[in-house]
Amino acid sequence: MPKDLQKKLRERLNTKELDASLAGGRYQNHKDLMSFPDCGHKELKYEKWTPIMKPEFLSNESILDQIRQKDRYIHVPYHSFNGYIRVLREAAVKPEVKAIKTTLYRLAKDSKVVKALITAARNGKKVTAVVELLARFDEESNIKWSKRMQEEGVNVIFGVEGLKIHSKLLYIESKKGNIACIGTGNFHEGNAKIYTDYLMMTARPKIVNEVAKVFDFIDRPFSPFRFNELLVSPNSMKSRILRMLDTEIKNANEGKEAWVKMKINHITDTDMVAKLYQASKAGVKIDIVIRGNCSLVPGIANLSENIHCVGIIDRYLEHSRILIFANGGKPRYFIGSADWMPRNLLNRIEVLTPVYDEELQADLLRTVAYGMRDTTNGRVVDGKGTNAFVEGPNFRSQEELYNEYKK
Template sequence: MISKKELSDAYVDRDLSWMYFNRRILQEAMKPHIPLLERLSFLGIYSNNLDEFFRVRMATLSRIAECDDKGVRSEREHAQRLIKQINKLNNKYVKEYESAIRDVTGQLRHENIFIVKEDELDEEQQNYVRQFYRQKLSGFVSAIWLSAVKQLTDETDENIYLAVKMQANGKKTFDYALIALPVAECGRFVRLPDKDGKSYLMYLDDVIRYCLPMIFAGLGYSSFNAYAFKFTKDAEMEIDNDLRNGMLQKISKGVKSRKKGDALRVIYDSQMPKDMLKRVMNKLNLDKLDTVLSGGRYHNHKDLMSFPDCGRKDLKYPVWAPVIKPELDSGKSLLKLIQEKDRFIHVPYHSFDYYIRVLQEAAVSKEVKSIKTTLYRLAKDSKVVKALICAAHNGKKVTVVIELLARFDEASNIGWSKKMQDAGIHVIFGVEGLKVHSKITHITMKTGNNIACISTGNFHEGNARMYTDYMVMTAARNIVNDVNSVFTFIEKPYSPVHFKELLVSPNEMKNKFIKLINDEIKNKQAGKPAYILIKINHITDTTMVRKLYEASSNGVPIRLLVRGNCSLITGIPGLSDTIHINGIIDRYLEHSRIFIFAAGGEDKTFIGSADWMPRNLDNRVEVVTPVYDPQIKADLRKVIEYGLRDTCQGRVVDGKGDNQPWTSEEGTPFRSQEELYYSYCNTTPDNQKQE
């Protein structure tokens, strides 16, 4: 048994590990061999992630750090230390980020893509910008006198702001104004006319800088200077089982100064004059633990994710069309094919449309009585919802469990809920106190076995083009009955429900995973085959970290693929010698959760929606299913083994944050996503490139 002290010394805080993870995304943007526009996208992802992290996780830490309740003294001191560590890392990474921006911008110029400033425009471009302002931009630009703003945090932190300093001829005094960039309405980048085989773009920031004389026309100003800044607000206290019972209430009562909406982080143009900076900062309610960074000319680099490609497809990853699955494209009934044999799709390598077709067939089939499904996030124009509405119109009994608390998708989910209710669908809004994060569908048939679909990711067409997720479609009676029981539990959470096959949280999932690990320890001691192979997004739950250390200290080989937060430290003598972790960042976001245990030679395999975090195991409705079909099990093993071999996109996750490139014994470069895609194509990368 690992002691509490040993675990404390060998446990990486979740938020530190997140900083290490986000840096892996930044390191992708710094790789010279990555297509140039993809490097820009990685820079945008890094920036967007960081905004969300400060808005939610740093908000939580700040509230704890400022709590004056004596009962949370140790937690307060820990939060204060953690904030300082995070800010130190952030200051280090921002330098790497600025360097990457300069490098990528320079490379764009080599490719004849120029980002020009307001003072670099020729006469033709100046005319174009003035016309753009009159025809599109002017109606969305509103200037506010800075003196009229009581507190900047009354404004939204979704915007980038220009602080404008103006002076009229003959006057010694200055006036100050604030302009929010209308990025949502006009985009962040304005493409100017091409010229001589060269493409030209401007940041919207610089378009507005050029147009300042037009914005303030007639007011007598002769000089203008504008400097960008942005701030990130406290979004909420993250209700999470990282906080023990009762602590949340103490913190809520103990915090005096921190309010929802206060600024947590401010980034400003380092060239901003001191008098202007002072005026801006006076409008923000900052304290000594908040983050204030001087940066470059441009902020909110998340917009780089939508940087115009200027027709240069050669600067992006080559398109991988979804691989056709012949057995599902035979023209036969998909429902009958699933009743015959377990089927799977692995998106985005395979098309998500196979699942849509299952729903569409169920919506019109006379053999189908009812459909139940869980929805966590939905595409803007969801084909999933359209199929479910069609089913309801055709007289099927349709039940949808939709999670209204899916962060940043709350409004969208409420809108979809109303549409489904209007169509006659029975909509259930989850379980009080528990997020429904499971990804399951149940279809009741009039003849033959009922059908269930169990996925590692959301039933979301957009995500399915970017996230790697695995779905098993089965008619295995015990599993299908268990899936139906999950819906019973959601509808009646206080009634006793027993699951024969599924691992379900918050019921028994954690205990069943612990038993699986304990079995590996016993088998290793008995000389039987023993190992653990896992592909997962996050591992931070202290119980699961302790069990993995215990298994490693008993000699069980443990090989993990962990994309995000990871609280394990590898290479500790006698504690984690047998643990090896690879973290992959590539064109697709690694999102599937796969668990394989040797089980003394039986090879037990599972997939599902749950990561090993307190929120997943204790505070959400999650589903993990065993997989029995030999072909599917073999494919899942291949997914993990390919990932463990990845030396091109893999980084060593060791708890230290260095993110060193992963190496393998073979010594030859191996890119798991590419190799996996072409294995599904039944070809090789080299052959495909020759074609």
Template structure:
């Protein structure tokens, strides 16, 4: 008998689980076996993730915590408790981060790559920096007296700031100024001339510190000290997809003072003098729930993602070139190949060019009558859009559903929308109240043998080089008809549309997943094969968490690969002792969603765009498709199997945040991404 109280308590809050996930990225930066420059990249990713988390998720919690609506008292107290826990974890992890930065910098020195401070330059390096200032930097430096700044939150929070304290000759008091680092114009890292086989770099912060006498030349200051700080602002509210209906309106009416753009996190150089720190803090509208953290000398470490390689490719992971599937080189029609049998690509292992070629062929084929697709994020110079424009110009009826609310890509998506409309493409801007997050393409053929592509990730060439995503290309009639029906639903969201094959949210996806889990429980009780194997980004939906606990309690083995947020706890007797969760952080971002159910030996397999979060199951248009082709099913099984065996890059996800490495029965190390790449490579070589 399952203890209902135990189940209700065995839930890790989404935001805490995110902190645990981001820590896994930080821990990757501390592994000695990870190449040095890639460790820097992980440090940059960690920092960038944290900035976005505070801008959106912590901003939402702050708004809830400040809401005065009495009916939301429990939610307000929960939000305040979460903020305290997040700040405690953030303080703890920041110490790990500073240690990792120090260690990686030390290791760079062992590889003859040196980061110099302003007081460590020899005479020739000083001449180089002075020349750099005159020729490149001076025009981008615009100091502002701190006393003239009304509110620092009027400034952009993606910037790094130097607070400067200056002492005059008469030593009667100090003056204070603010300098914004021109990273976009000059870069964050300045390369100095190599010397004796050694490479030398400087943070732009330190270049400006050295140049302070030139910046303030003509004024009677004899000493300058500059200290970095950064702040993160409230970017937006993102609670309507995650909390019950009506709560958004209550919070909007109930908040007291917090406005979009208020600072909610400040990090400053711990060496900053108290008088200067007080002046900086007075310019920020902070309250007791906001995060104020004393840090190191440098901030905005997201710039480490673009750290110069100094010609040392040996300090990075070896390049894995995307593999070209034989069909791309055969000269045969790819559309015909898909009509003959299901095809798949698994990027970045396989080249995304396969999908581009499908669109390009559709654009010129006389058999193709129309092309429909959904677009969520687009590459800067999108080949996908160019192929769609080509199709429209060739007289095809082209329909594109583009999501304007793809966070941080809104401006880019609007720009692309205008270009597509100008080319004669019918552009649909999603569904009111529902984000269109599905990744589907429908190609209508005159012969009636239409084609559909269903993907786990965006149709985005850049993402396809970094994210692991799976795409099924099929001519299976029932599946293709359902894909076409999704576009009908998007265009006419209130018309009755039923799907025979696809799992589509917000329609019946949740119910169908629940039925699949219930089927495993019944099969286990009947002595039939029963298991659940899932690869997913996030699991936070309370109902789905409880269903997995129910399956485990009834003896069903539950094996999960979860990259990010995970609200499950493992190892609880009866409740979750049959649940195993591996969280993989490696050179590629694990992004594909794969669902496999034993189904009494039938092995029902699905792929799609949906995570198990309330927003995906209830408030977005998501598509998950069954997979029937035996070879594709075998490959999907292998993807999950390899992931579960990963004892190099895998971490135990158990709800504690410890992220302990896996130890498996495998002899020696097993790194799933490397093993998959080599397996795909051998198939092409031997095929």
């Protein structure tokens, strides 16, 4: 582009000298490089890890009945996302199912999730889909599927003005007992192949009833709603997490067991950072597996020496959010959609659910522990950008998790 034309364009667009500008001949959709051919060099590709279909999702017994008996979960991409698709498909055809409600943040181009919802609507179920049109990079797909669902009789709601809906929820109303699914990641087949995420399926009445209440909250966001089980933003999630951190501080001061183990994408909220520093100074041991932005600096004497952070860059993008609090020897476990950023805690509808199933609790604890031990792909987050590897014997957390799930 000629210099004078570029100058005029910059003036019209109100861009500055430091704003990025690339020559028009450069390819910019780097996401396509993920499917770049190996050109005959198989050694350049990761070994194929086939997603595991858990036995309960292969059983001839109704998966909805199995969820009513015991909480179920999948941890993608180690587990197959088809387990969740089976839940949706069964709900779409079961006569006792009366209604299905779900939040949809990102939708695949050939979405099995949407096809199951359409099938449910055709079978006379009352189906509601809350679609976020402002999900970056997926706007086109979301709009296309929204129109298709509307044509098929699905009640499509386009979120709430001023509040992006980022929660990952499914609610199934059934004569045999209602069911809810709460996840850390998108109901998106493509994401489920490369993002690590948990999805919990439960029939526990207190949790299920509050998931139903979240949909009422989405419909009437400025009405007062109180949640006892779920942590919901912008309602009360932030204040409740701060209170749980205060409990750890109190227990540490009293000589009781006090620690926090967590896995998260970003920590930038100043109140959260300040509270973590306060907890560290009180003696609370804090382990964090973090993928992205981290505004706290671990390892500072008399401030954050009890905080240890590890970032993992491997074949899968670490995306799940896990919070575990010692709670004086009676640990509390949570999973959900929210990072510790102002936008998540104040400007989005996010949901964290408590986890009561002991099998899932153990799995969450193992995932965080393995992440902290990762010496092949885990880097110490120290605020200095040194990116030093975690020290110790060779240990690759994602490979070890996959091998455990294969047993």
